[in-house]
Amino acid sequence: MASQPIGIAGAGAWGTALANAAAAADNDVVLWMRSPEQAQELAATRSNERCLPGVTLHDRIRPTADLNELAACRAVLLVTPAQTTREVTAALARVLPSATPLLLCAKGIERGSGAFLCDVVEEVRPGAPVAVLSGPSFAHDVARGLPTAVTLACRDAALAEALANALSGPALRVYHRGDVRGVEIGGAAKNVLAIACGAVAGKGLGESAKAALIARGFAELLRFARAYGGEPETLMGLSGLGDLVLTCSTAQSRNFAFGQRLGQGMSVAEASGGKLVEGATTASALVALARAKNIDMPIAEAVEQVLSGAWTLEQAVDALMNRPIKSEH
Ligand SMILES: NC(=O)C1=CN([C@@H]2O[C@H](COP(=O)(O)OP(=O)(O)OC[C@H]3O[C@@H](n4cnc5c(N)ncnc54)[C@H](OP(=O)(O)O)[C@@H]3O)[C@@H](O)[C@H]2O)C=CC1
Ligand SMILES: O=C(CO)COP(=O)(O)O
Known part of the structure; x- marks a missing residue:
């Protein structure tokens, strides 16, 4: 279990910073992005100059545009804009085992439906574990390894604790809590x-x-x-x-x-x-x-x-x- 990688869906500023933090916390990381050209560029240059300039990708990060590569991950962090949550969760639901936890890292409420993002994820993947990661954390600070503390919430207390431990590293402290809402x-x-x-x-x-x-x-x-x-x-x-x-x-x-x-x-x-x-x-x-x-x-x-x-x-x-x-x- 512990040897399974952490998956990250979305390689913008925050997805890339979290990939570096997860790798620094002793995880292999699969970093998925929708553009094959961007995945090739990240793999070749070991940096994401468009979204997070000046930051070197940790050796343990594997960039990919193949969503299937997330299937073997022990948990997947969803790090795309709030309004894409429904669409990207639906795509993930087609490849992830139903027991794979999805950690929402976007901050927002769905327009139109007015739904909280965790409810959107639960609607699209009924019964699958959902958690949320949030707190005071600028991507550039986290990517540079500056001290940061955030909260991870999941209704399953044991899972919240396990995920918080898995993601906590030398510069990122992840507290856990049950209050997802x-x-x-x-x-x-x-x-x-x-x-x-x-x-x-x-x-x-x-x-x-x-x-x-x-x-x-x-x-x-x-x-x-x-x-x-x-x-x-x-x-x-x-x-x-x-x-x-x-x-x-x-x-x-x-x-x-x-x-x-x-x-x-x-x-x-x-x-x-x-x-x-x-x-x-x-x-x-x-x-x-x-x-x-x-x-x-x-x-x-x-x-x-x-x-x-x-x-x-x-x-x-x-x-x-x-x-x-x-x-x-
Ligand atoms: N930046 C920060 O400091 C922090 C951000 N957050 C939250 O994280 C979320 C993402 O922010 P951030 O990473 O900064 O944003 P960015 O604009 O830097 O990156 C967004 C990423 O999402 C991808 N994306 C957009 N639409 C889709 C889609 N439909 N399918 C797949 N991928 C898509 C983009 O890909 P492409 O390049 O191909 O368009 C891009 O890689 C936001 O909700 C934000 O509030 C939370 C904490 C800190
Ligand atoms: O959520 C963030 C810091 O915690 C990032 O804020 P902005 O999206 O306003 O840059």
Whole structure:
């Protein structure tokens, strides 16, 4: 069992960084990507210059474009954008044994259905083990071997512990937990809130406003998680508060950088700079889920109104500042 490789589906920045971390944790790694040309290039150059420049692939990583090579893995990490979860899980379901655990590493909520990603995976692979890996972790930091700590959640406690041990290495500490819903909510929602923090930075509204947004954003996260079955303690940990603080603090985050460009006056269409901005695709689904249960999420609402073109940023700031004064908790 221990000699089976770890599989990674998706060789973007995060998939490649996790491949290096898993290899550093003494695993053979099969790194799958959809493009045969990219797989050949990674195998030949031992680097992924397009997605993670300047990082050398660990010797124990085998790049491939053949999905069948994941069939012999002891677990597969799904590291493609949130909105591709259904499609890629369906492709994996055709080749993986039903007992192979799938670890979701994307952060988002499915648009259209409003489904949490673990529910999407369970729908596509009924009865197969599913886990989620999330927390404050920039791909470049992990790939460079900088100290990082994340949370892995799985309803099967023994499996959560085994997977956390398998992936923990010299620079990556993986904590385990049973609260799958809480962990995935933290990762999905913090991206939306980080857009707001970026916009505050881009508009020059000051560090005090940013700190207020983080604290009030965290209150939104807690309310949402409670209503959808997440445990408050989970949200207070790495995958909630930890990732919210990281993503709201620096333009190293694509979500923050996107918000920052909006704040500087760029249009929604221009601001992503061609990069994956998960908060922008998840905002409408998050807000729809909040409205469905009457959860007060004014910051997420404001982000959604700006992204949909209903409000300008100035209107969003006015709306947030002119809410009725109330008790803090
Ligand atoms: N980057 C980071 O620091 C972190 C990212 N994450 C999360 O991980 C997820 C992926 O992010 P990241 O790796 O940075 O994104 P990237 O944009 O760097 O990479 C996305 C990868 O997914 C592949 N892909 C896209 N669509 C499909 C598809 N339909 N089928 C198969 N492969 C596909 C892309 O392949 P191709 O090149 O062929 O298009 C690319 O390799 C996101 O949800 C993100 O929030 C989580 C923690 C940290
Ligand atoms: O999730 C991340 C860090 O934990 C990466 O954030 P971005 O997608 O905003 O770059």
